Amino acid sequence: MTSTPGLRERKKAETRQAVYKAALHLIAEHGFDNVTVEAIADVANISRRTFFNYFTDKADAVxxxxxxxxxxxxxxxxxxxxxxxxxxxxxxxxxxxxxxxxxxxxxxxxxxxxxxxxxxxxxxxxxxxxxxxxxxxxxxxxxxxxxxxxxxxxxxxxxxxxxxxxxxxxxxxxxxxxxxxxxxxxxxxxxxxxx
Incomplete structure (x- = not known):
């Protein structure tokens, strides 16, 4: 039971990092204005709602x-x-x-x-x-x-x-x-x- 909070925090950090990397690479490839939050969420393999649990917008993620x-x-x-x-x-x-x-x-x-x-x-x-x-x-x-x-x-x-x-x-x-x-x-x- 004591490892659960540590695991939960690690999973959150991994998700945040995955979203950050997805945003960075998509925007570098397609341009800031041509990338949507949905596209970032898809590449990071999360829902749009989950994206907003971590970041307010794509600029925040980058x-x-x-x-x-x-x-x-x-x-x-x-x-x-x-x-x-x-x-x-x-x-x-x-x-x-x-x-x-x-x-x-x-x-x-x-x-x-x-x-x-x-x-x-x-x-x-x-x-x-x-x-x-x-x-x-x-x-x-x-x-x-x-x-x-x-x-x-x-x-x-x-x-x-x-x-x-x-x-x-x-x-x-x-x-x-x-x-x-x-x-x-x-x-x-x-x-x-x-x-």
């Missing part, structure tokens, strides 16, 4: 992977030792997250490229990043006793460096890995934030 990364980044940041400055904790959390996920896979590249092409996905991505920035800033202010403005600047600069590193890696320089590119971008901010 952006699930990014939102999951945001959640993991917050967890890793919050778990960093109190002896680290906020900036050090952010850098170490980013490095841990990148080690956990490894170099970008096809799904990550697809999601990023889709978000750039579709206004509704881009809007959702921006909203998600804004929410992440606010949460990081709150945690930074609580962690270091920073004033709100400095905490917001620090969180914003951190996320901007990650965004820029991703753009450079995707568009210009895949001669080195995304992890290396991201850590180099963050290192550019060390003098300002005390890395």
């Amino acid at each position: 952006m699930y992977g990014e939102e999951e990364r945001h959640r993991r980044l917050l967890e890793k940041f919050r778990a960093r030792p109190a002896s680290e400055s906020g900036w050090q904790a952010l850098r170490h959390a980013a490095e841990e997250l990148m080690e956990e996920y490894g170099e970008p896979d096809r799904e990550w590249v697809l999601r990023v490229r889709l978000a750039r092409r579709h206004p509704s996905l881009l809007a959702r991505q921006l909203a998600g990043t804004g929410a992440l920035e606010r949460e990081l800033a709150q945690d930074l202010a609580a962690r270091d006793g920073e004033e709100v403005l400095r905490a917001r600047v620090l969180a914003g600069a951190f996320l901007a460096a990650i965004r820029i590193a991703s753009a450079v890696w995707l568009e210009e320089d895949q001669s080195r890995g995304l992890t290396e590119t991201t850590m180099a971008a963050l290192a550019e901010l060390d003098p300002a934030f005390g890395g």
Whole structure:
């Protein structure tokens, strides 16, 4: 009996992942506007009603992977030792997250490229990043006793460096890995934030 909740949660996670992958691949193949929730549900082998138990719409399903990364980044940041400055904790959390996920896979590249092409996905991505920035800033202010403005600047600069590193890696320089590119971008901010 004690294994049932664990099994139930695993099944939910598997279903959520299957819907996310189905949405991502269908939209990459056919375009955002040409894919319906019904088509995603069919590929994921679930009913339309079940789809809505997990996601509000197809944009929500496509952006699930990014939102999951945001959640993991917050967890890793919050778990960093109190002896680290906020900036050090952010850098170490980013490095841990990148080690956990490894170099970008096809799904990550697809999601990023889709978000750039579709206004509704881009809007959702921006909203998600804004929410992440606010949460990081709150945690930074609580962690270091920073004033709100400095905490917001620090969180914003951190996320901007990650965004820029991703753009450079995707568009210009895949001669080195995304992890290396991201850590180099963050290192550019060390003098300002005390890395």
